[in-house]
Structure formats: structure tokens, C-alpha cells
Amino acid sequence: MLRKVLYIDLSKGESWVEERHELFENWMGGTGVGIRLLQEECPAGTDPLSPGAPIILSIGPLNGIFPVATKTVATFKSPLTGELGESYAGGRLSLALRFAGHEAVVIRGQAGRPSYISINDGEVKIKDATSIWGIDAQTTGVILRDRESGVGRRSIIRIGPAGEALVRYAGVVVDTYRHFGRLGLGAVFGSKKLKALVVSGTETVDVPDVKRYKEVYNRLYKTAVQTDVMEKYHDIGTSVNINVLNWLKGLPTKNFLLSSFPEGENISGEMFAEKHLFRRLSCAGCPIGCVHIAALKTAFSTHHEFEVRKVSYDYEPIYSLGSNLGVGEAEGVLQLIDVCERLGLDVMSAGVVLSWATEALEKGLITRKETMDVPLQWNGVEGYTRALENIVKAPNEFYAALGKGVDYAAKKYGGLEYAMTLGGNEVSGYHTGPASIVGQLVGVRHSHLDNAGYAVDQKAVKKPMDAEMMVDEIIKEDNSRGIFNSLVGCLFARGVYTEENIIDSLGAVGIIKTKEDLQDLGKRIFEEKYKFKVQEGFDLSRARIPRRFYETVSAAGLVKPETVEEMLRLYRKKRGGS
Amino acid sequence: MPEIQAAIRAAEETKKAEASPVLKPAAKDAAAPIKSKKRRRLKVAHPERCIGCLGCMFACSRTRTGTVSLQNSAIKIQTQGGIEGDFRVVVCRGCEDPPCARACPTGALEKRPDGRVVFHKDICTGCGSCEKACLVGAITLGKEKKPVKCIHCGACVEFCPHGVLKLEEIPASGG
Numbered sequence: 001m002l003r004k005v006l007y008i009d010l011s012k013g014e015s016w017v018e019e020r021h022e023l024f025e026n027w028m029g030g031t032g033v034g035i036r037l038l039q040e041e042c043p044a045g046t047d048p049l050s051p052g053a054p055i056i057l058s059i060g061p062l063n064g065i066f067p068v069a070t071k072t073v074a075t076f077k078s079p080l081t082g083e084l085g086e087s088y089a090g091g092r093l094s095l096a097l098r099f100a101g102h103e104a105v106v107i108r109g110q111a112g113r114p115s116y117i118s119i120n121d122g123e124v125k126i127k128d129a130t131s132i133w134g135i136d137a138q139t140t141g142v143i144l145r146d147r148e149s150g151v152g153r154r155s156i157i158r159i160g161p162a163g164e165a166l167v168r169y170a171g172v173v174v175d176t177y178r179h180f181g182r183l184g185l186g187a188v189f190g191s192k193k194l195k196a197l198v199v200s201g202t203e204t205v206d207v208p209d210v211k212r213y214k215e216v217y218n219r220l221y222k223t224a225v226q227t228d229v230m231e232k233y234h235d236i237g238t239s240v241n242i243n244v245l246n247w248l249k250g251l252p253t254k255n256f257l258l259s260s261f262p263e264g265e266n267i268s269g270e271m272f273a274e275k276h277l278f279r280r281l282s283c284a285g286c287p288i289g290c291v292h293i294a295a296l297k298t299a300f301s302t303h304h305e306f307e308v309r310k311v312s313y314d315y316e317p318i319y320s321l322g323s324n325l326g327v328g329e330a331e332g333v334l335q336l337i338d339v340c341e342r343l344g345l346d347v348m349s350a351g352v353v354l355s356w357a358t359e360a361l362e363k364g365l366i367t368r369k370e371t372m373d374v375p376l377q378w379n380g381v382e383g384y385t386r387a388l389e390n391i392v393k394a395p396n397e398f399y400a401a402l403g404k405g406v407d408y409a410a411k412k413y414g415g416l417e418y419a420m421t422l423g424g425n426e427v428s429g430y431h432t433g434p435a436s437i438v439g440q441l442v443g444v445r446h447s448h449l450d451n452a453g454y455a456v457d458q459k460a461v462k463k464p465m466d467a468e469m470m471v472d473e474i475i476k477e478d479n480s481r482g483i484f485n486s487l488v489g490c491l492f493a494r495g496v497y498t499e500e501n502i503i504d505s506l507g508a509v510g511i512i513k514t515k516e517d518l519q520d521l522g523k524r525i526f527e528e529k530y531k532f533k534v535q536e537g538f539d540l541s542r543a544r545i546p547r548r549f550y551e552t553v554s555a556a557g558l559v560k561p562e563t564v565e566e567m568l569r570l571y572r573k574k575r576g577g578s
Numbered sequence: 579m580p581e582i583q584a585a586i587r588a589a590e591e592t593k594k595a596e597a598s599p600v601l602k603p604a605a606k607d608a609a610a611p612i613k614s615k616k617r618r619r620l621k622v623a624h625p626e627r628c629i630g631c632l633g634c635m636f637a638c639s640r641t642r643t644g645t646v647s648l649q650n651s652a653i654k655i656q657t658q659g660g661i662e663g664d665f666r667v668v669v670c671r672g673c674e675d676p677p678c679a680r681a682c683p684t685g686a687l688e689k690r691p692d693g694r695v696v697f698h699k700d701i702c703t704g705c706g707s708c709e710k711a712c713l714v715g716a717i718t719l720g721k722e723k724k725p726v727k728c729i730h731c732g733a734c735v736e737f738c739p740h741g742v743l744k745l746e747e748i749p750a751s752g753g
Contacts, residue, residue, distance in 0.1 A: 065646050067633070091661075095632075099648065145660050152656045153648050176662050202649050202721065210644035217640065221633075225739050281661060282631035287739035289629035310662060 005037070006102040008117060008124060010192055011051055011109030015124040017102070024103065028511075029060030030488035031086065032525045033104055034075030035532065038084075041106060044535050048077040048085070048184075049166060049191035051110035057097070058105075060487040063285075064098035065205060065213075066505050067221045068230075068493035070283035072097060072174075073485060078183040079191075080168040080349070080405050081424035083536040084529055085183040086445040089157075090283035090291075090490060091175030093199065096155035100201030109192065116158075116196040118148055121203065129195040136160050136342040137173040140196060150200025158196035159186045160344025162392045166190050167403040169349035169426070173341065177281065177291050177312040181346040182447060183425060208510045216508045220496055225287050229495035233290035238315035239269030242323070250432040250454075250555030253323045254378055255355035256420055256548045259431045259555070263328025267318055272330055279310075283490070290492060296334040311338045319429025320351025325358065326378030335381055339388050349405065352426035353391070354384055356406045356419050365414045370398035417547040422446050423538065433457035433556030435470045437549055438567045442474065442540060444529040449491055451477035457556055467563060471570045479522035486525065530575075540572060615750045617692050619672035620653075620730050623744040628665040630655060634734035634743060641733035649720055652728035653743075667742060670716040670728035678725075681711035687725070692750035697727050 003024045008015040027033045034056050041054035055076050062069035072093040078085030097103070100119050107117070111126065114133035118125045132140055137160035144156050155175055162170035163186030170186030171179045180186075189195070207213040224230055232240060245251040246264035253261040265271065276294035283291070296309045311334045321327065321336040340347045358376045360366050368375075372395065375383040387399075394400040401409040406426055410419035420427045422437065423446030430436045432454040439453020440446050448454055451474045460470060481491070489497055497505075499515060506513050513521075550561050632648070632655055639650035654668040672693070679687040679695050686702035689695050704723035720726040732745035 141660060152654070156660070176660055204639075204645045204647035204650060204721070206645055213644075214640060221737065280629055282629040284630070284632045285636065287631050287633050287737070289631065289739070 004102055005104040005106060006119070006124065007106045007108070008126070009108045010111040010115065010126065010194065013126055015126075017122070020104075024061075027525070028483070028486040028521060029063075029103055030058055030071075030486035031073045031075070031482060032486040032521065033060075034058045034073050034086070035084075035525060035528045037104060037106055038075045038077070039528065039532060041108065042077050042532075046077060048079040048082065049187060051108075051192070053077050053188060053191075055107040055185070055188055055192070055194075056104065057093075057107075058488075059094045059097050059103050060489075061509055061511055062487045062489065062505055063094040065207070065509060066217060066285075067224055068286045068288070068496055069487055069489045070094055070286050071485075071488040071490055073488050074172070074180045074185050076183075076185055076188050077536065078424075079166070079187045080184040081446065081538075083424075083533045083538045084444060085185065085188070086529075087171075087180040087182045087185055088449075088485070088488070088491075089172070089174040089178045089180045090286075091155055091178035092153070092284040093155040093157060093174055093178075094488065095284040096150075096153065096199040096201060098201070098205065099153065099203045100199050101203045102199075107192065107194070111193040114193050114195055116144070116194065116198065119197070119199045119201075120149060121201045129193075132195055133164060133193075134161060137344040138176065138342055141173070141176055144196055144198055148198045148200075150198075153202075154198060154200030156196060156198050158344075159189045159194075160342055162344040163187055163190040164195075165392050165394065165403070167345060167392060168405050168408075169346040169353075170344050171346040173344055177293065178283065179346075182348065183445060184346075186344050186346075207508060209508065213508045216501075216504050220501060220505065221287065223496045223501075224493060230288050230290075230492060233492045234288050236269040236273050237290055237292045237313075239272055239292070239313060239318055241269070241315045242318055243268040243270065245430070245432070245555065246323070248432070248555040249553055250430060250457075251323050252319060252420075252427075252429050252431050254326045255324060255352075255359045255418055256431060256546075256552050257359070257418075259552050261323040261326075261328070263326075264323060266328050267322045267330050267333055269315070269318075272313060272318075276330055276334065286490065286493075288492070294330075294334055296331060296338065298331075309334075309338050311341065313337060316429055317347040317351070320348045320426075321354075321384075324351050324355045324429070325384060327381060327384075328379060332379070332381040336384055336388070339385050343388060343392050345388065345391070346426075348428060349426040350388060350391070352420050353402050353406050353409070354387060356410060356415060357387070357402060359418055360410075360413060360415045363415065366398065370396070370413075372396060372399075416544070420546055420548065422545070423543060430454035430457075431549070431552065431554045433460065433554050434467075434559050434563045434567060435460065435474060436554075437545065437559065437564055438471070438571065439474050439477075441543055441545065441568070442571055443478070444526065444533070449481075451475075451481065457554075461556055467566045468570055471567050471574065474571065475574060478526050479519065482522040482525035482529075483518050486521070540568070615692075616747045617672070617694055617750045618730050618732065618745050619748050620669045620728060620732065620735070621744045621746050622667045622669055622742065624740070624742050625665070625667045627740040628655065628667055628742045629740060630657070630661060630665050631739065633737040633739065637733045637737035638728075641731065642729065650726060652716070652726050653734050654715070654718075668715050669734075669743070670730070671714060672728075672730060672748075677711040677713075678708040678717050678727075681707040683707060687727070693748075694730070695727070697725060699724055 076085040171181040281291040425446035428448040435453035435456035443450025635651035
């Protein structure tokens, strides 16, 4: 197994490789190694947009070797929340890193002028990106494809104008359709004048026991394709949840004023599949093909002249830029997703920022003077498009504030009770009940994917659970996902990677772990992350919960503040008072 | 499944032939059991159904070489304009009159009477003539400067989730 960390210092223009066997032995890879490297690289109180703040990319022992282990984790200090930044992306990045021979990459410093990094096996070059600074994320990919080698086995990750402008929730586009979306990695790239990173490699991985390897590979592969554990992702995709959650009253609508959307059917996964889906793609090494691509065809003249844009969609962008903004047409949602893709904005944060602004304008906290006459109103796709562009251009104080996230804007203009963030991160699209709220609040990166509180809510609807049972489920998921995210697997495939299958697949690459080892690792990873969070000022006992969560009926009925408070009390107690 | 097993058996046979230093290929030929007058050939049945998972490439290198590698794969999934563009599935066409074997100056690529082309690694000089001769780009030099060649075993077919690939039976051609 490779055990190398590639260090790149943009200030000095240098790079070198260190063998870090012990680091990988103790922390596996992926997020385990990521958090430890962050602790090494990022002293307390570092400005996340300063040269002293690192970018860490890491993969794990299964990436490229077993099916559906397709993710790379980015670890950094978030310019949005000021604490732990962690984001996962698929595409071809983990495979490219594997074959380039680097299980982790640490990027330090700040380039003197716009630059991009080119990694080709052991060769690392920092190249001038002045001529592509300011170019949208998609076109940047097109240009670099022509310039760099490694066709068919490389990964190109890049920022758009939002990252360059340091919008606090700018993302990094990975291989056109995937993203390090959340928590502002794009702004960290921008602050380092780092436009892109291209990775490719030609290494070959030898496994210790080929027969065993094939046996485990085949078993995992068959589970992924022949059973129904991943069926949902294979067919309609994650957007199948639009209709489900709408029906359950769990689909956040118009900034959580409602939890069901009368026009929901028009933006359902079924509707997208019927009207716009034209292609499905896979991350390298995954047979499922969950990446759904829609063709958005618009006429630009009356003479049958069309422009066609290819836009990837999923549940989350349809929630954030669709129901959450009252956009009731699939075309409108695709238009807004496409704008975010080009600018390089995180779709979830962008949607929640706009929904807050729409309500704030409606309620008179801001006026058309602040919006510079851009009409922010539900379903106003044209206005929203202009507003997104303004967030990046920051032509006035208001748009500059929007670029710093909902918390920042609401502290300045009011409306905190409906500024929909948890832990400073704009929330995802599940108003399913108390576990979703608690899960995102306590989660290490304040994501619904930290511990899937929404799934706990859904379980609790079927079979009632008390506060303690829900908290126990959240803690269990917190820890087990720390292991899975160290491998680094796709969370859609968590059904494939049972504890037994994880142990077997690790064994096949020569890493011997017991159930207890893994459980201990999951807990240790969680604790290290919380250490970093607390060091940077996160205080769970004082975390803000927007009142709106308690005012709008959820899939589990009206959520009582007492339930959430009780769950948080129990959680803190079980976690040793963190 | 039995089809695949048979194909893999045939492939192993080919592999054996490739592994052993063959000094008298003609004698080997006479000994080679040709049970039917048919051979198996890989075919790209539905290239437009490819989702770019690269499962076939991994299956190829895993089955043939026991490694995890894209370089060791004889089948190639190429992108044109990144993942936004269409995938190109490159496989050996199992030509009746294989230009790769014709171009080989040392006889390392040898056409058998049944139409299969076998590779004798030991007498290959790594000149790259085979690579130049194949317009499709199905035969390429790997890391050791030796051609990575499809043996039509069908391992990739089994790991294509979308039925892009097919293993077909064709009449064995005359030597």
C-alpha cells in the first residue's frame, strides 16, 4: 500500500513527498488522516483565508481498489463557519490520486499570482493561471483538458468566479458534475490564488493475495449491482425524495415557511427523469451511475435555434433552488443550478441565502435599494439569477453580506429566527423532525450526512423512539461514518459496506482490523474533530436553532423545542459534556 | 456463467502459450486442442450506454494480471471532451487479418490457425510496430514497453453494468 503525503507550498513554489506510515496506520486514511493533518497544519485561530490555512485532500485504503469507494475528502478550516471544514467529492479524483501515488495532498501558502497545480505521477508543477482567472468553472475545465495530459484517467478540480471573490460558500467543481460543495473550500482555493488542480497517474497497485482480492471484489460488486441496496440511486436518483418528502410534509418550501410544496410534482425526480434526463454517469469505480444529467434546451430565437445546457441534478439542489425558493418548474431549477455551477457556488448555501433574502425583503428588513432593484420573490428565477451573479460581484454592502452566508447577513439585517443555518452552515432539505435538527447541529461538519438524523426521524415515525434512543442512533452513525469516510466510500454505498465487508476488504489489501479496532477508530476520529471544533470556538451548548424549525409542521408533526433541548442535553452528556 | 468459464479457460490456454518460451510455434499449434471451429470475440454492442465507471478496465487488469491498474487494461474507455462528452470504448476487433501480427517483426504476436493472436513476451522487443499498425488503438505498449493485448476472455463483459459489451462467437478463420 502507498503511504505517501504530498506537500505543496504555493508561497515557496516547492513540493516534496513524505512517507507517513504511522499516520495511516493509526488513522486509516481519508477523514481520519485528514483531521490529523489539519491539526498539524492549522494552528488555533488561523484565518481560514490566510496563507497559513491548509487545504488537505485525502483518500483511503480502498479507493480505486474496490467498487464504490470513490470519494476524496477535503479537510480545511471553513471560512463560512470558522471551524472544521470537511467536504466530499466523487468523480475521478480518488482514482487519479491513487494512481498518481499520493494518498494525501497538503497545500500550504499562497501563490504570488493566479496559479494551478499539475500533478502527474511523481511530477508536481505549479503553473501560471493568470489567463484563466475570472473564467467560469466549466470553461476552465475545457481549457485545462487541452493543456494537460492524462486523458481518460485524470481529474480536474477547479473554482469559478465565486471562489476567486472569496464568497464564503464557494465550492470546488470536480470533473464537471461533482463537487467539494460545502463549507467554502472554493474560497480557500481563491485565497491561495489557486484556480485548479489537475491530477493523473499511471501507477499500478499490487494486492497481497490476488485470489482473496478477487473474491471480495466480486462479492461487493454483486451486492452493489444485483441487490436492491443501491436501487434508489440507480433509477430516479436521489431526487426520488422530492415527492416522498413533499407527501410526508418534510420538504422545506419557501425558506421553511411550509413543509410541502403544491407545485412539488413539477420538480419531482420523476418529472426530471421524464422531461429532461438524457444521460447518467458514474464516478470511476462505481457501477451504479447515479449522476443524473439533464438537458436544458432553450430557444434563443423564433427560428428554431436552441442552446442546450447539460446540468447535473440531485435532491439537494432541487430542494434548495426549487421548493425552498418556490420555483415550481424543472426548467427554472435547472437554470439556477447551472448558474451556481458556472459561478462555482455551493447550491445548498446559495439557495438558503436567497430564500432568507426573499423573506427579508417581503418583511421589509431590506428594500429594493439593498437588492439594487433586483426583484427577489418566490419563483422569480430571473431575479434569483441576477442576485447570484451579484453575490459574486458584490456591488454593494448587501450583496457582500450575502456572500458571507445567512448567519452573517441576518445578524446585520435581522431575521435570525428564519436564517436557516445549523452550526453556521445553511441547512439541507429535510424537515423530518427533531433528529434531523439535532443531527445537523451536533454533526462534525453540520451536514445531514454526518449522522443522517433525517433517517432516524423516518424510523421514529414508523416505530416511536424516545429522545435517548434517537440520540443513541445519532452517536452510532457519527462514529461509524467516521470509519467509512476514512476508506473513503460513497455514502450511497453504505449498505454494501457492512462491518464484515469492511473488515474483509481491508484484509484483502493487507490491513488487519477487528470490529473493536474499527469502532475505536470511529470514536477517536470523532473526538479529534470535536477537539478542532472546540479549539476554533464551536460551543454546542450555545448553538443557535432558528425558531422557524418549531413553527412549521414537520414530517413528524410540530417539533417541540423541549424535545430538541432534551436530545441535545443527552447528547452532550453521552459525549462527555462537549 | 458457463460461457464465461469456457472463455476464461480458453484465455488461460492462450496465457499459457504466452507464458512459455515458444521456440517452435508450429509444433505447439499441432498440439493445441481446437475443439470447435469457432472462436470468441469481444464486441462493443452498445457504446452509447457507457456510463464511464471503468469497471471493464479494472476487470481486465484484475483478471489478466492480478493488479489494480488502468495501464494494464487491454480495453480502454476514453473520454472526448471530458466526462461531458461521449465515451469511446476501445476494444480489440479480433481482425481476420490482424495488422498487429503482420507488423510484428519478430513474430512475438502470432496468428494462430483458429484466428486468435497470441503474444510471446520473450521475443518481443518492444518496438511498438503493433501499436502503430492498429488504427483502433486497441493494442498499446504498457509500462514495460510490451503490448497490452486483449485475449477475448470476456472478463470485462461480466463487469459492465449496462450491457455495453458482448462476447460473440464467430467462425474460426483459416490459418
